[in-house]
Amino acid sequence: MEAFLGARGMRTSDIATTEELIQTAAGVFEIPAETTCLKMADAIAAMPKSQRRRLARKNIGPMQNRRDSKARSQALKAQAxxxxxxxxxxxxxxxxxxxxxxxxxxxxxxxxxxxxxxxxxxxxxxxxxxxxxxxx
Known part of the structure; x- marks a missing residue:
């Protein structure tokens, strides 16, 4: 599930619990929440890639440029x-x-x-x- 969310630009490291991860994925991909991460990942994988992309863009926003996120990551490291x-x-x-x-x-x-x-x-x-x- 983290791969499905992370591939669309969502920072999954900010998600603290498994329940929160399941609820987030359910909200992003507009599907009912499953009881386990594996079942949830299977439900997401069953969706066409174009539908996952559309729903993620709708619910998360446009995917950030990887260079932007890399620069932001380096800036955060420099602030430490x-x-x-x-x-x-x-x-x-x-x-x-x-x-x-x-x-x-x-x-x-x-x-x-x-x-x-x-x-x-x-x-x-x-x-x-x-x-x-x-x-x-």
Missing amino acids: PLKALAAELHVNPDELREALRAFVNRKKAIADCQTKTLPQRAAEAERNWRNGQTKS
């Missing part, structure tokens, strides 16, 4: 160290992410300032002031 650091520091992961982003942007701005001459920085400051913008 940030979450661990946030837990260690006892701060909200989103706040830590924003603080790090602000720090990196400030560091880039400082590096940019060091590569520009004083007259260039003065001219840029004057342009920004005239445009009503303030840059730090």
